[in-house]
Amino acid sequence: MSRLFRITVTIGGLLSIWAFITWVTDLPKFILPSPLLVLNKLIDRYDTIAEHAATTALEILLGLAIGISLGILSAILISTHRHVKQWVMPVLIASQAIPVFAIAPLLVLWLDYGITSKVVMATLIIYFPVTVNFLDGLNRTAPAWLDMATLMQQQKRSFRLLQAYRIYRYVRIPFALPALASGIRIAAAVAPIGAVVGEWVGSSSGLGYLMLHANGRMQTDLLFAALLTLTIMSICLFYLTDYLLRIAIKWHPDQTY
Amino acid sequence: MVVNDTTSVAPQATTDARPRQMAGDTDFPLAPPIGVKINLSDISYNGQMILENIKLNLEPGKTTCLLGPSGVGKTSILKTIAGFLPLSPSSSIQTSDEEPLRGRISYMDQNDLLLPWASCLDNILISARLKGEKPDFDKANQLLDQVGLQDKKQALPAELSGGMKQRVALARTLMDDSPLVLVDEPFSALDAITRHRLQGLFVKMLHGRTVLMITHDPMEALRIGHHIYILAGNPVLLSPDLKMTGPVPRDPSDKSLRQRYELILSMLGMTGADR
Numbered sequence: 001m002s003r004l005f006r007i008t009v010t011i012g013g014l015l016s017i018w019a020f021i022t023w024v025t026d027l028p029k030f031i032l033p034s035p036l037l038v039l040n041k042l043i044d045r046y047d048t049i050a051e052h053a054a055t056t057a058l059e060i061l062l063g064l065a066i067g068i069s070l071g072i073l074s075a076i077l078i079s080t081h082r083h084v085k086q087w088v089m090p091v092l093i094a095s096q097a098i099p100v101f102a103i104a105p106l107l108v109l110w111l112d113y114g115i116t117s118k119v120v121m122a123t124l125i126i127y128f129p130v131t132v133n134f135l136d137g138l139n140r141t142a143p144a145w146l147d148m149a150t151l152m153q154q155q156k157r158s159f160r161l162l163q164a165y166r167i168y169r170y171v172r173i174p175f176a177l178p179a180l181a182s183g184i185r186i187a188a189a190v191a192p193i194g195a196v197v198g199e200w201v202g203s204s205s206g207l208g209y210l211m212l213h214a215n216g217r218m219q220t221d222l223l224f225a226a227l228l229t230l231t232i233m234s235i236c237l238f239y240l241t242d243y244l245l246r247i248a249i250k251w252h253p254d255q256t257y
Numbered sequence: 258m259v260v261n262d263t264t265s266v267a268p269q270a271t272t273d274a275r276p277r278q279m280a281g282d283t284d285f286p287l288a289p290p291i292g293v294k295i296n297l298s299d300i301s302y303n304g305q306m307i308l309e310n311i312k313l314n315l316e317p318g319k320t321t322c323l324l325g326p327s328g329v330g331k332t333s334i335l336k337t338i339a340g341f342l343p344l345s346p347s348s349s350i351q352t353s354d355e356e357p358l359r360g361r362i363s364y365m366d367q368n369d370l371l372l373p374w375a376s377c378l379d380n381i382l383i384s385a386r387l388k389g390e391k392p393d394f395d396k397a398n399q400l401l402d403q404v405g406l407q408d409k410k411q412a413l414p415a416e417l418s419g420g421m422k423q424r425v426a427l428a429r430t431l432m433d434d435s436p437l438v439l440v441d442e443p444f445s446a447l448d449a450i451t452r453h454r455l456q457g458l459f460v461k462m463l464h465g466r467t468v469l470m471i472t473h474d475p476m477e478a479l480r481i482g483h484h485i486y487i488l489a490g491n492p493v494l495l496s497p498d499l500k501m502t503g504p505v506p507r508d509p510s511d512k513s514l515r516q517r518y519e520l521i522l523s524m525l526g527m528t529g530a531d532r
Contacts, residue, residue, distance in 0.1 A: 144366050147341055152384040154340075154360040155433060166387050174374050251374040251413055 033221040042225040048210070053229050055206040059115055059195040060237065063122020067191070068184060070123065071130025075180075076168065078131075079138040096128045101197055108202040118203065122194030129186040137179025141172045178252045181245040188241040192234045290318040290467040291361070291436040292353035293338075299345050300333050307333060311495050313469070313486060315437070317353060320460075320468040320505070322478035325488030326525065331471045334488075335439050338469070339364060363435035367442040369422035371414040371429075377401060378410045381429040393432075400428040404458060420451035427455075427462060438463060440470040444477065456481050460506045475521045479514050480506045489525045496524055 015035050021027075022034040029037060042049065078085050100121060111117035149171055153163050199208025207230045214222035293315040300308040307330045315321050325331050336342045338350060339362055352358055371380050381400065382392040401410055404424040414422055423443060430438060443459070444452040460481050472478050478485045483505070487496035499517075501507075507514055 142368075142370070144368060145370050147336075147339070148364050148366065148370055149387055150341075151339060151362050151364050152387050152433065154362075155384075155435070156360070156388040156390065158389055162389060163387075166389060170383060170386050171372070174372065177374075249374075251415065253415070 030218040030220045033224060037221045038224040038228065041219075041221040042228065045222060045225065049207075049225060049229055052205055052207050052210040052226070053233060055115065056192070056195050056199065056208065056230065057233060059118040059122060059198070059206065060191045060233075062115075062119045063126055063194055064187060064191050066119065067123040067126025067187060068130050071127050071183065071187075072134060072180070074127075074131045075134035075138060075176075076173075078135055079172075080164065085135075092128060092131065095124070100125050100194060104197050104201040107198065113202050113204055117201075118195045118198035118206065121198040122191050125190050125194045126187040129190070130180070130183040133183030133186070134176055134180040137176030138172055140179070141175045145171060145175075177249050181249055184245060185238070185242060188238050189234070191237070192230060196230065287465055288434050288436050290465060291356075292317040293358065293437060293467065293469075294349075294351040295334075295338060296349045296351075297334065297337060297345070298347040300330060300337055300342065301345075302330070302333055302342075308488075308493055313495075314484075314498065315467050315469055316484060317467050318465050319483035320463065320470060320481055321484040321486065322482035323469065323471050323486050323488060324475060324478045324521065324525075325473065325493075327473055329488050329493055331473075331488060332441060335441055335469070335471055338362075339439060358437065361436045363430045363433045363438045365426055365430045365438065365440045365443050367445050369414070369419075369426040371422055371425055373414050376411045376413060377406060377417075377425050377428075380414070380425055381432050384429065384433050397428075397432065400431055401425075403462065404428045418451075419447050420455055423447065423455055424458065427459065431462060436467060438466055438468045440468060442471055442473065445473070452477075457506050475518055475525070476509055479517055479521070480509060485521070487521060487524050 019035050022032055025032075033041075074088075078088055103124075104117075104121060107117040107120055111120060146167070149167055153166075195206070196208035196211075199206040200212055203209040207226045210226045211223050214220070214226065293313075295311070295313040295315070297311040298309060299306050300311065311334060313321065313323070313334075323331055323334065333342060337344060337348075338358070340359060344350065350358055372383065375383070378394075378397055378401065381397050382394075385392040398410070401407060404427055406421060406424055406428070409417060409421065414425070417425070426443070430440075444455055447455065456477060470478075470482070479501070483501055485499040485501060487499070488494075489496075499521075501517075
């Protein structure tokens with residue numbers, strides 16, 4: 001309750017400051033439209049905005065699904081082989097050092113104006129935090145636990161691969177889930193950036209496209225309406241992810257934000 | 258200091274209730290205990306030799322305590338026996354039945370090592386799951402009853418006290434019915450009262466098994482050990498086997514135990530001024 005109250009006060013306060021500035025400075029509406037104008041536009045062009053928002057949402061969700069899956073798979077593979085890490089980590093870090101803005105035009109060139117280039121963009125920036133966080137978690141399993149598990153497994157002959165699988169299934173992966181959750185939270189927060197950057201560079205649909213389009217026509221109120229929609233979508237995505245993660249990892253005491 | 262008499266404990270402090278009904282031995286047949294002769298000519302840690310000429314003789318079905326101050330290398334000995342540290346060429350570990358020790362060891366740590374996401378029941382079934390065996394729910398339930406956790410079977414470790422967690426760890430250790438049980442300071446993180454109770458439970462549950470237990474508490478060794486070895490001094494030397502008589506757990510207020518306590522303290526290098 002108090003949390004809802006605080007959020008309301010914060011948003012209300014920011015909106016008031018915004019309204020106050022437009023009222024005092026009397027800026028032309030193509031420079032800074034008042035919140036009321038933006039709201040009007042939002043209601044007016046609601047169907048257009050919803051259509052573009054759906055595209056962006058799809059890109060974000062696909063990017064998240066692919067990025068998280070790839071991140072999980074890579075982290076598990078890297079953690080199973082000590083030497084793989086030494087080879088793969090520099091590549092991973094290099095992939096992060098190149099700003100996504102710099103490769104966006106290339107991706108659009110290679111993968112066309114459609115949704116694919118945006119999904120790849122989102123995947124690229126999601127992949128790293130998920131992989132690194134999950135890998136950290138996997139490598140941090142208590143050595144005493146692994147020793148005990150080894151003693152238990154020595155009691156019965158079995159295939160090594162099967163035994164390794166069971167250690168991951170019952171010990172290492174569950175222990176690493178809180179770390180994976182941290183990675184997914186970061187991913188949820190940055191995923192919209194990837195999608196929108198892709199749309200800016202070249203697209204025919206999506207909130208990023210709508211913003212560029214509105215900006216080019218001096219429809220600053222529409223730009224703000226699109227921006228507002230994107231912000232609300234991102235916040236909802238983050239809190240939904242956070243909520244689901246907390247339910248999934250109830251046992252961990254740190255799962256509160 | 259260890260509390261001498263459990264009856265003096267105030268009722269409100271008994272969150273770790275003593276198990277109501279103790280069956281003593283399990284209803285499941287025990288694997289025959291084995292004797293183990295351990296002869297370690299040297300043990301290195303990080304490339305530095307820390308111990309040499311360690312000879313331990315574990316009597317079948319009895320508890321042997323390895324007593325010594327922290328950092329003296331007790332855990333390294335345990336890890337060598339468990340096979341986690343390499344055995345030097347001139348060292349040997351022999352069992353009474355001439356079979357290799359590998360695959361016949363259970364381990365209990367000073368930390369409970371419980372899986373925080375799993376219930377008590379799932380925690381003690383983990384060994385079966387890691388081995389790909391069908392979990393034996395009957396045995397698991399019975400063991401949890403015996404350690405006095407009949408109403409906590411579905412509880413997560415976070416809902417348990419420190420003493421209860423070590424009870425679960427004890428039950429998990431017993432699930433495997435290993436011929437040799439290695440135990441590393443299992444009660445060191447517990448308060449004196451809980452420790453005292455758990456020592457009693459420990460003796461009852463591990464009756465008839467070959468146990469090597471590491472401890473830094475002389476009174477603990479005196480209460481539950483059938484044989485006591487002391488590791489102390491500079492350079493570190495291992496004492497000869499100190500044989501204990503009489504049923505365990507022993508009463509710490511016993512006079513002869515007091516004398517042994519004094520003896521052990523002097524062997525640990527404590528002079529009158531230290532006490």
